[in-house]
Amino acid sequence: MAIEPYRRVLALPGVRALLLVGLVARIPLTGTGITLTLHVVNSLGLGFLQAGLVGAASMAGAAVGSPLAGRFLDRRGLRPVLAVTTLVQLAFWCCAPALPYQALVAGAVIAGLFSQPVFGAIRQCLAAMVPAESHQTGFALDSMAVELSFMVGPALAVASVTAFSSTVTMYAVGVGLVGSGAALFALNPPTRSAEEAAQEDSQEKVPRRRWLGPGLLTLLGVASALTFVLTATELSLVATLKAAGATGWTGLVIAMWCAYSVIGGFVYGGLPRGFSPLLLIGALSALTAPLGFVGGGWWWLCLALVPAGVLCAPSLSATVDAVNRRVPAAVRGEAMGLHGMALTIGVASAGPIAGGIVDSYGPSWAFAASGAVGVLFVLAAVPFWRDVRRPAADPVTA
Template sequence: MGDSGPGGVPYRRLFGLPGVAAQGVLGFLAQLTQQVAPVGMVLVVQKATGSLALAGVTAAAFSVGAGMGRPVQGRIMDRRGPRVVLAVTALIHVAALLGLIGCALAGWPWWPMLVLAWVSGAGLPPISVSMRIEWGRRMAGEGRTAAYSLVYLVQELAMLVGPLVFGLLIAVASTSLALGVVAAAAGAGTLAFSRALRVGSAPPGREPGRVFADRRMFVLLAVVLLLGGVIGTLEVGLPALAVARDVPAATGLLVAALSLGGIAGAAAYGARSWGSAVQVRLVGLMLALGVALAPLVLIGALPLFWAALFAGGLVLNPALTTGSLLVDEYAPAAQGEAFGWVSTAIGMGGAAGAAGAGVVAERFGPSAPFLSAAALALLGALLATSLLRRAPA
C-alpha cells in the first residue's frame, strides 16, 4: 500500500533539489543514441554494403559492446565518480559512430565497421547509471522510488523520441548525416550532463565493495535477466504480429503502447510513498506483468491488443525501478558496478528473448511470443519469491 500525497510529494522533493530538472533534460538529450545508434547502423551499413546480414551483425556488435562495457564503467565510477567516465565515454562513443559512418561511405571492408560498432557500444555513456547514483544519494529512503522512476521515465522518453527525430532528419537529409547529427547532439548532451552533476566523485575514503558480497544479488540479476527477456520478446513479437496481420504500419503504434504505458507507470509509481517491502513489490509487479501479457495470445482486435500492451507497460518500468531499489540494499558499496551488471542483464535478456521470439513465432505462429513473454514474467515472479527470505547473517 502507498500514499501519494497531494501532487506527488516524492516528485516535488526530487525536483526541489538543485540541478535535478537540468540533469533530466540533459540526460534525455544524452540518451538519444541509445535506440538510434543500432537502427542507424543497420541502415548505414546495409546501404553501403547491400548486406542485411552484415548490418544485423553490426548492430549485434554494438549490443555486445554495451553489455560488456557497463560493469567496467560502473567499477571505475565507484572509484573515480561518474564525471570522468561520462566525459571519456562521450568522446569514444561519438568518435566510433562517426568513424563507422566514414568507413561505410568510403567503402572500407566489413571488419573495421564491426570493430567500431563494438567500440561505440562499449563507450555508450552510462547516463542512467549516473542518474541513479546522483539522485539516489541525494534522495533518502522512499524518495529513491521517485528518483529511480524518473530515471526510467527519462530513458523511455529518449528511446521514444530519438527514433522519431532520426526519421525526420532522414527525410530532409541522408541517413549517414542524420546518424552523425544525433550522435553529435547526444555527445554534447553527455558532456553538459557530466558538468551538471552535483555528486562528482565517490565519497571520500571509501573503497568500492564487492557487488556479489550478498548472494541475493545473483538472484536479482536473474530476475532482471528474465525481465529483459520479456522486453526482447515483445520487440520481436510485435512487428511479427503486425506483418502476419498484413498491417506492418501498426508496429509503431503497438510499440508506442508499451512505451506510453511504461512512461505512465514510471510516473505513477514514483509519485507514491510505498509502505510494503521492496521484495514483495518486485514479486507482485512481475506477477502482474505476466497476467497482463497472457491475454495477448487470445486477443484478435488490435485496439484491445493496444490496451493490453499499455497495461503491461504500466508495470514494466515499475518492476525495473524496484530492481534498482534492491541494488541499494544488496550492493550499497558498489552501486556503479552493480547498476552496470543490471544494465548488462537487461541487454542479455533482451537479446536472448528476441532470438527466442523469432524461433517461437516461426514454429508456433505470431501469437506464441506473447505466451513466452508472459511465461518469462511469471518465472521471474517465482524466482523473486526467494528474495522474500530474511537476509543471511
Template structure:
C-alpha cells in the same frame, strides 16, 4: 498514494536539472536499437535474426563495459570516467553509418556497446546521493518516467530520420547527438558520492559490511535481465508486426503508446508508500507480454502493448531501488554498472532467440518468447527467494515512505 514527493524533487534545482539533462541525453540512445534493426533488415538486406545478433553484440559490449565504467566512476569521478566514451561514440557511429558490410557491423556494435555513455548508471547513482532515502523510490520512479518520455520521442525520431533520409544518416545523427549528450553531462558533473564535511563526525555507510555482492543482489540482477528479455520481445515484435501488415510508419504511434503507458505506471509506482517486490512485477510483465502478438492491426497491437508497458517502469524502478538499498555507497556505482550488465546480458541472450522466433513463425513469436523468458526468470527468482537463507530483508525498503 501521494504525489507530494514529485513536487519536492522538482523544487530541488540540481535534481530538476539532472532530470532535464537525462531526458535529452536518452533520446538518441532510445532511437538507436530501432534504427540499427531497420538498418540491418533494410539497406543491408538482413534478417531479424541478424539484427538480433547486432543487438546482442552491442549489449554484450555494454555488459562488459558497464561494471568497469561504474567502478571508474566510484574511483575517479564521473567526468574522467566518461571522456573515453564521448570520443569513441563520436568516431564509431559515423563508421557504422558508412558500413555496407554486415560482418563489419557486428564487431563495431560490440565496441560501440563497450564505450556506451552510461547515462542510466550516472543518473541513478547521482540520485541515490542527491536525494534523501525517503524520496528515493519517488526519484527512481521519476527517472523512469523521464526515460519513458525519451522513449516516446526517440524511436519516433528514428523512424522519421530513416524514412525521410536514410538509416545511415539516422545512425550518423544518433552518434553526433550522443556526443552532445556526453558533453552535457561533462559540463553538469552531477555528484556520485556524498559530500564529506571535515567538521562533521564520520558517518558509516548504512549498507552491508564486507563483500557487497550477495545472493539477494544476484537475484535482483537476474530479474533485471529478465526485464530486458520482455522489452526486447516487445520491441522487435512491434517492428516485425507492423512490417508484416505494411504499416512501418505507425511504429512511432505504437511505441509512443507503449512508452506512455510505462510512464503512467512509473508515476503511480513512485507515489506508493510501499515497495512491490521486483519478482512479482517481472512475473506480471512476462505474462502480459506473451499475448501482445494477438494484435493484428495497428489499433489492436497498440492496445495490447498498454498492460505490458504499464509494468515496464515499475519493474525496472523496483529492482534499482532494492539494489541501492542493499549496496554500500562506495560500491554503488559498480553495483549500478552490474545492473546495467544484467540488462545487457538479458538483451544479448534473448535477442537472437527472439529474432529466430520472428523469422520462423512470425511477429507473434517474438512476444511469446520474450514473455516466456521473463516469466521463467521471475518464477526462478521467486522460488529461490523462498529459501530463508536467500530471502532479502525487505522490511526497511517496504516501509520507506514515498513522500
C-alpha cells in the same frame, strides 16, 4: 497517489537539471541501434542478418563495459569516465560511415565497450541527491524519462535516415553523443551524498563478496528477464500487426504501450510505498503471455496492452531501487553497471529467441513464451529473496 512526492523531489537542488540532462542525453543513445541497422541495410546494401550482427556486437561490448565503467566511476569519479567514453564515441561515429562491414563490426564492439554510462550514472547520482525515503519517486521519474527517450530517439533516427541519409544520421548521432557527454561533464552531479562520502573516508574498501551474493545475482537475473519480456513483446507486436495486415498501425500501438508505461510510472512514484520487483515483473510477465490470443483487430490489442503496459516503468524502477538498497554507496556505480549489463543481456537474447518462435510457431506463441520465461525467472528468484532483502553489511571501520 499524490503530487506532493514529486514536488519534494523536484525541489531538491540539482535534481531537475539532472533529470532534464539525463532525458536529452539518452535520446542519441536510444537511436544508435536503429541507425546502425539502417546504415548496414541501406548504405552497405547488406541484409538484416548482417545488420543484426552489428547490433549484437555493440550490445556485447556494452554488456562487458557497463560494470567496468561503473567500477571506474566509483574509483575515479564521473568526469574522467565521461571524458574517455565521449572521445571514443566521437572517433567511432566520425569513422563509422566510411568503414567496411568487417571493420564496422569490430568498431561496434569497441564503441559498445566504451559506451557512455549515462543510464547507470543518472541513477547513481539520483540515489546520492535524493533522500532514501524518496528514492521510489526519484527512480520512477527516471524510468519515465527512459520511456520518453525510447519514444523519441529511434523515431528521430528513422526520420533522419528517411529525410537525409544514414551517413548524415550517423554524424548527427555522434554530435548528440558528444553533446550529451559534454553536458553531463559540465553538470558534474555528485555520485555520493555528503554523508556517504564522509562515511566512506573512515571505512576500508568493501569486498565484492560482501555485496555480490546469490540474492543480488538472482535479482539481476530477474531484471534481465524484464527486458527480455519487453523486447520480445515489441517484436511480437510488430509480427502480430503484420500478420493482421495492420502494419500501418504499428507505430501507434507501440506509442500507446509506451504511454501506458509512463502513466504507470507516474502513479507508482506517487504511492506511499513500493512493491517487490518480483511481484511487479511476475505480474507483467503473466499479463503479457495471453496477448497474442487477443482477437478483434489492432484496437483490441491496444486495449489489451494496458494491464502489462502500466507495469513496465514501475518494474524497472523497482529493480533499480532494490539494487541500490542492497549495496554500499562505495560500490554503487559498479552495481548499477551490473544492472545495466543484466538489462542489455535481456534485450540481446530476446531478439533471436522471440524471432525464432515467431518464424516457427507464430507471434501468439512468442507472447506466451516470453511471459512464461519471465514468470519462471521470478519463481526461481523467490528462494533467494530473503538474501536480497538483507542490506549489505557495513565494512569494518578502519
